[in-house]
Every structure is written in C-alpha cells, then in structure tokens.
Amino acid sequence: MDLMKLSKELSYALRHAPWEYELELDDEGWVEIPQLLVALHESPQWKEVTEADLDQMIQASEKKRHEINSGRIRALYGHSTPQKISKSPADPPEILYHGTPLRSVASIMEQGLQPRQRQYVHLSADIDNAKQVGRRRDDQPVILKINAAQAVKDGLLFYHGNENIWLADHIPARYIEQ
Template sequence: MLNQSMESSLSKWMTKLLRHTPDEFGLVLSPEDGSCTMNSLLEVIQGQPRWSWVQQKDIEQVIRNSEKQRFELKSGRIRARYGHSHDKITYVPGEQPAVLYHGTNKKALPSILKEGLSPMSRQYVHLSEGTHFATLAGSRRGELVILKVDTLRAKQLGITFYYAGNEVWLADYVPPECCSIWSPEE
C-alpha cells in the first residue's frame, strides 16, 4: 500500500503520461478515448528506474483515491478522464444539468465576464455538477471565485456540452452572458 506522498507522486506521473506527454515515453493512446491497456501503462511506468517497483495494485489505489477522479479504468484499459494537452480526445455530447460550476481566481474574473470561458492551454473548458470540484480546480491559482454557468442559455446559443465522467463536463467555450458569480447562499 502506497503512503500518501508516494500516491501523490505516482498520480502526477500517471497524469504526465496519460494527459500530456505519452509519445515522449512510447505510450500509445487510443485516438478515440485516450486510453491504453493497463499493461502498457504499467510497462512504461516500470521502465523508469524510480518507478520500477510499481504494481497494478498501486495504480488501482491511485485511481480509487484520486479526489478529482482523474482516471478511469474500464475493461483493462486506463485513461485520463479530462485535461489532455496532446491529441484532442473526442467526447459524446450529453444532456447536461441546467447549471454547472467553474472554479477560477479573482484575477481572471474581469476577462471571463467580458470574453467568456475558453480552454486556455487545455482542450476544453472544465465544468462540474457541484461546487466541490470547482473549488478544487479554482483554488490552485489565487483567491477562489466560483462561477455558475447557465447551460440552458448556453445551449440555446449553440454550445455543446460533453460528459467526461464523475460530475465533470466539458465545453469548447462558454459565452460571458452564461456566466455569473456563484454565492454560497444560493
């Protein structure tokens, strides 16, 4: 069983492999969903001297304990659910809830309220069904602000939402008129 520090380090390494630089380490991901076999991932991880001791049970522990549920293991294949910076992963459009949330920081707020939410260096804008994940995502970069996104209005404006799993939704863009500041009193 991994201690918390090793689990966190392994999670970051898996994120690098599955979301950002798979080619650099010879990991081939499916263009459809960004997945690979568990055995392929394990082979690449174990190929690094620092991680040669890692077993499948360690990867499964990381998946189980990931607060943001970044990874999905299904039918012997593993993938990062969202946040890829390599080839764009295709998601199926879904019927999103009427309201989604986005965590950001106070410094970015004026730009968002003027120009809307764009993916920046990511492939999609990340939204969540509840404020918990929005808080986790937004609290990393300064004073937290949570935005409430009116998805029904956005859909009327032609925005498509994609379900990435575990309460996470993605969009290519969210117009400014669909974003408002969320208050905990709501």
C-alpha cells in the same frame, strides 16, 4: 507505494506527454495497460508497479482522474495533447460553476471561458468543487455561474468528465454570470 505520486505521473503521461513514455493515446485517450507498465518499469521508483496498484491508485484518490476498462486506462479530463480527445456529448446539470481568480474575470466576461492550455473548458457540478479548483490559483477565487440549460437549448455541447467535472469546447460570455 506513493499512490499520489503515481497518480501525478500518470496524469502527466496520459494528459500531457504520452510520447515521453512511448505511448500513443487512441481517439478517446485510452492506452493499453501492459504498454503503460513497460514504460513505468523503466523508472526505478515504478519498477514494481502492477495493474492492481493502478486500480488502488484510482480507488484511493479523492478525485476520479483516471479510469480502467478492459485492460486499458485513460485520464478522464485535463488533456493538453495536440490531438483533441473525443468525448460523447452528454446532458449537464442546469447550472454549472467555474472557480477562477478575480484577475481573470474581466477577460472571461469579455471572451467567454476558453480552454487555454487544455483541450476543453473545465466546469464544476457544484460550488464546493469550483472553489477547490479556483483555490489552486487564488485564496479567494470568484465562482462564476454557467447557465448550462440555456447553452444546451442553444446547441452548445457539454461532455462528462467525472461526477464533479463537466467539459465544454468554449462557453460564450452570455451564459456566464458573476
């Protein structure tokens, strides 16, 4: 089974278009695995998929994009559905990073980091991860440094995505350094 393809399909279903699979995400983005399997089984390429395959898909992925708990599954970050997924605030590292193309930097330094199409701004816990994220759009991304410690002191909320990814509602430009 092509686990990478399965992961992409699940990201699409659980981050962007659950209604196409007749799924409804709860407040925290969870769906019941049996319901997800019913939807997947309608497609010929996924008609054999089991919960064990979903487990294996999560294990095999180099990025932790999904999690399973008590018979439910959810995407950990990346959502664009109209109903904002609720995340519990958590304490981020003092410095976070964000990789972006040079062409976006002037606008970011003016307006701050905005979630754009997604529900949250995505930040990286280390420079390597930020580079990887930025390279999706540009070979030579700019790595912006976010003063998360100061932002927390000032009352901004951060949320945990996975071990490398932190989320925020908006990062004002005063916390961003080039």
